[in-house]
Amino acid sequence: MKQDHQYQEIDQSLEQIRQKSSSTTSGYLQNLDIESNAQPTLEIVKRERRQNKYLWKMIGLGLLLHVLFLFSIFDVYIQSWRPLGMTPVEPFNKKPLAKRLMLFQYDGGRSDIIYGLQSESDEPEIGKPRVPLIHNRIKEGKASFGIQYAAVPTESRVCVQNMMGGYQEDMTAILSGWASHHGLEYDRIYNHVKAGFFFGPSIISSIFESQNCPSCVRVDYFLDSEINYYDHEQASTFDKLNYDKIKRLFNGTLVEDRKNKTLYDKEPGDKEKLAEDKLMVYMNWVSCDAIGTGFKPTNKEYRKSIRTAAKYIEEIEEDINKYYGNDGETAFILLADHGIADIGAHGDGNPQNTWTPFVLWGKGIKPADDEQDPKNPETHDDFSKKWGLTMKKRFDIDQSQLPSLISSILGLPIPMNNEGVLPLKLLDATEVYKANILLQNAYQLQTTYSKIQELVQERQKWFFTEYEHSPKKILNFLSELKKQVDQIASKSEDGKSATKEQNEELNRIISDTYVEIQNIRSGISYLKLYQKTLLQIAVALGYVSFMLLCFAVVFRYINTNQDKENRIVQQNTVPFVKNFSLIITLCFTAFILLYLNVTQSKPVYYAYFGFPIFFSYQFYKHRHFMNEGWGQNILKLICSYALIGLAGQCLMYSFFEREFISYNFLAISVFSLIHSKYSFGQITGPVLRWSLACILISIFPLLPPIQGVSDINYIFGFICITITTFYISFYHFKHELETSVKAMTISILYCGGISLYLRTVASSTVPYYIFAINWIILFSLVGSIVFLNLHKNSDPQLRLYSLIVIMINLQLLFGISYDTLFILIFSFLLKTWVDHEKEVSVLIQNKQILPYHFYTAFKFILIMNISFFGIQDLVSLGSFNYESITRFLVNLQEILTLVLMLFKLSFPFLCGASAFIVVCKLAYKQLSTIGLFMLSIIFAEIMTINFFFMIRTEGTWQEKGSSVARFVISSLLTLLYVSLFFIAHILFKNTKFDEKQKN
Structure with a gap:
């Protein structure tokens, strides 16, 4: 057959190779004392079945361990405490700074575009601001401005929740659904206002419902499901709908309803609400989010939505001032909940998503100070110098600081779950007012601190150790500071006539209060991570003990024959009274059970401690088989294990820098050439x-991740795929391939052509039968795996090729750029890997696990990593490009979109796992395929253990989020390795190779 043609060039040296391998094999057989008729074939078969059963059992337990320990970070590093039912701290100041506050929110508004000047050819006034209101207020010296740093995940509900309650959902929000409409229960601004209004989408409407006074707040929303993210005209109508409702509320005129042709006036009770003090009106402009997601923020429609909403906001501000007779008692805030990345996605820590605009003006707001040198501004960087606002100082805040700021302006209790610290520099108030409002913030945080300690202490019982800055000590110190402020206030008419010395004393009090607030935050962090060290040890021991057990079990069942295994087992069998390891294990288990019971630990804690105890004891029982790995040579053992650890570290660094994958492949390429020559x-x-395949595949991690559509790259890859697959299917394998595979090859023309067609038209104009055909092809390709390959005996290499053809078709349907060319090179890599391992295996005719087999497992994990990181940096959620899903969906649907994305990512993994099966079957047929796979699990464990200890709880949002993402992705990849290896094992179970073995 033609697939064997490649070995003709080494036939001349084959005899020499056989001589080398035969001598190695004979020596190995002598060491194991195996005679030709020592063990009946039936006993060998039984042992292999028992071996495979035990190895699968170990893999199953490891799978369960990874599933449970994946969520351990929520207990070890990220404890979510949200105590409820606390008494709000009433304002210490008698009179608020403003009577009412109006908040305009650009949903999905990018700060660089909102602050920026019109510069594109589609914009009507080049060189002028997109939002003139912002520039006018700042240049007039009436406003303060800067960047509001949004919290991850940057989704509308989560960000607005943070802005209204100061409660930043951590990674545990994933478990509760951070994109859902119904958020977590917590205290928020609208529970304390006397009157309020909300206008916007339903996805965030529940945040603005007052629990204390439901009749005080009117929530006027439209269903988020009605927004078509791929129809900019329809999406923009919701801003107009908001505009009409708000105009009707303030300007007193009647607005015509286009649908019913009737006239409306204010709703009952609106007039009374608008007359109240402590009023807050929240206006959400959703078109930016809808259009930015569907058309990307670089599109002219996104910029148009920014300008249109700006005109609406400017008119509404005039109506509000006119309605209240320009009494000067209104504060205004303009901001965004999150931004939109260039690829049209949001939800991650990309600065385009987290750097949002923040502008304040009106009553109680201190205008921005002047820059001494506008040409070299002190507070501006390259990002903000382009806005044309360098004459004023920029002041940035964190998103969680907004609730305390709003409360200080309106004279409200600060939400009790608030975690933010008041930015005093934004307030135009006396030093007494500032000191009082900051103390109110400190009392609110101290109350939360005290409540959390009460909950932790209740669980820990006598195991609890109080933090050095206890809630009681902090409360006493804050009380002293409050007395000092009250004394100064009584002597200076609430600070209006304060002397210089009194203001200096107030500044000292403010400084001391900030110190206490920092102590409170440190104490809360201490309580949230109270069991961190203990749980860290337990989880880490679980991973380490499982990895060591994998070593011992593989060496027991592969490197040890039946007689030697029985001898070792018998030598280590001792009575219970003398089995100190078992007695110690039982005693330690009893203590752990007592501790977990006393501390009222969650049920999953028993698994955190149970797995390491079980695996450690099992490893202790199997420890003697570790010596059967590579002999008794200590130096050889140390060097081998050191190289394995080093290889695991090399794989780990690819999660930090994609370029490191390239370096690994280049090193493998050079080593393979040297090894072949030697x-x-x-x-x-x-x-x-x-x-050559290693060199070619190493190019892709050096390229920037795919972030948008590129027709040129796609067409080039499509042409290369078409020529290559048609040549192999209809010429190279014209007699061997099944008709179904040739039909799939022809479907490549459709998949590539339809993807190119869909780029040129809007999704709303695509005939529905096109989407139907795409779905039919998708199901046909998946079905061909089950019904064509699974039940037909074929050559393993041909079966692998048929899977590759399916993968290529899928990639053409999902592809948007050079990912089509990547999948072709990836396919070439898999084929050459199989051929290379078949050739090298001639030198290793040994029935033992050798260091080279770990090298093979290393290459397998590296190939799996390149299929994951080859074209995208998936540590970031923003790297998922939804452009590829438009071949199947007119409108994005969350669950279906996620399923399609996971399927697209998983199929290259399946092909990689299938190639590993083929390597095991054709190259290392004397060894257990499952045993070889467990070697790759060891590398995966090395990565996971590293990432577990690298998780950060301090630092920037990007540092914390990335550290968690690496651990989660590493754990999920391990689960994916196991799952797809199991599927590939079934796919290649009935092959010609297996038939030969049976005969």
Whole structure:
């Protein structure tokens, strides 16, 4: 057959290779004392079945361990405490700074575009601000401005919740659904206002419902499901709908309803609400989010939505001032909940999503100070110098600081779950007012601190140790500071006539209050991570003990024959009274059970401690089999394990820098050439092709991740795929391939052509039968795996090729750029890997696990990593490009979109796992395929253990989020390795190779 043609060039040296391998094999057989008729075939078969059963059992337990320990970070590093039922701290100041506050929110508004000047050809006034209101208020010296740093995940409900309650959902929000309409229960601004209004989408409407006084707040929303993210005209109508409702509320005129042709006036009770003090009106402009997601923020429609909403906001501000007779008692805030990345996604820590605009003006707001040198501004960087606002100082805040700021302006209790610290520099108030409002913030945080300690202490019982800055000590110190402020206030008419010395004393009090607030935050962090060290040890021991057990079990069932296994087992069998390891294990288990019971620990804590105890004891029982790995040579053992650890570290660094994958492949390419020259006396054809494939695949991690559509790259990859697959299917394998595979090859023309067609038209104009055909092809390709490959005995390499053809078709349907060319090179890499391992295995005719087999497992994990990181940096959620899903969906649907994305990512993994099965079956047929796979699990464990200890709870949102993402992705990849290996094992179970073995 033609697939064997590549080995003709090494036939001349084959005899020499056989001589080398035969001598190695004979020596190995002598060491194991195996005679030709020592063990009946039936006993060998039984042992292999028992071996495979035990190995699968170990893999299953490891799978369960990874599933449970994946969520351990929520207990070890990220404890979510949200105590409820606390008494709000009433304002210490008698009179608020303003009577009412109007908040305009650009949903999905990018700060660079909102602050920026019109500069694109589609914009009507080049050089002028997109939002003139912002520039006018700042240049007039009436406003303060800067960047509001949004919290991850940057989704509308989560960000607005943070802005209204100061409660930043942590990673535990994933478990409760951070994109859902119904958020967590917590205290928020609208529970304390006397009157309020909300206008916007339903996804965030529940945040503005007052629990204390439901009749005080009117929530006027439209259903978020009605927004078509791929129809900019329809999406923009919701801003007009908001505009009409708000105009009707303030300007007193009647607004015509286009649908019913009737006239409306204010709703009952609106007039009374608008007359109240402590009024807050929240206006959400959703078109930016809808259009930015569907058309990307670089599109002219996004900029148009910014300008249109700006006109609405400017008119509404005039109506509000007119309605209240320009009494000067209104404060205004303009901001965004999150931004939109260039690829049209949000939800992650990309600065385009987290750097949002923040502008304040009106009563109680201190205008921005002047820059001494506008040409070299002190507070501006390259990001903000382009806005044309360098004459004024920029002041940035965190999103969680907004509730305390609003409360200080309106004279409200600060929400009790608030975690933010008041930015005093934004307030135009006396030092007494500032000191009082900051103390109110400190009392609110201290109350939360005290409540959390009460809850933790209740659980820990006598195991609890109080933090050095206890809630009681902080409360006493805050009380002293409050007395000092009250004394100064009584002597200076609430600070209006304060002397210089009194203001200096107030500044000292403010400084001391900030110190106490920092102590409170440190104490809360201490309580949230109270069991961190203990749980860290338990979880880490779980991973380490499982990894060591994998070593011992593989060496027991592969490197040890039945007689030696029985001898070792018998030598280590001792009575219970003398089995100190078992007695110690039982005693330690009893203590752990007592501790977990006393501390009222969650049920999952028993698994955190149970797994390491079980695996550690099992490893202790199997420890003697570790010596059967590579002999008794201590130096050889140390070097081998050191190289395995080093290889695991090399794989780990690819999660930090994609370029490191390239360096690994280049090193493998060079090593393969040297090894071939040394072993065969020449560089053979399979090695040369394998080295070439490694070099070609190493190019992609050096390229920037795919962030948008590129027709040129797609067409080039499509042409290369078409020529290659048609040549192989209809010429190279024209007699061997099944008709179904050739039909799938022809479907490549459709998949590539329809993807190009869909780029040129809007999704709303695509005939529905096109989407139906795409779904039919998708299900047909998946079905072909089950019904064509699964039940037909074929050559493993041909079966692998048929899977590759399916993968290519899928990639053409999902592809948007050079990912089509990547999948072609990836396919070439898999084929050359199989050929290379078949050639090298001639030198290793040994029935033992050798260091080279770990090298093979290393290459398998590296190939799996390149399929994941080759074209995208998926540590960031924003790297998921929804452009590829438009071949199947007119409108994005969350669950279906997620399923399609996971399927797209998983199929290259399946092909990689299938290639590993083929390597095991054709190259290392003497060894257990499952045992070889467990070697790759060891590398995955090394990565996971590293990432577990690298999780950060301090630092920037990007540092914390990335550290968690690496651990989660590493754990999920391990689960994916196991799942897809199991599927590939079934797919390749009935092959010609297996039939030969049976005969």
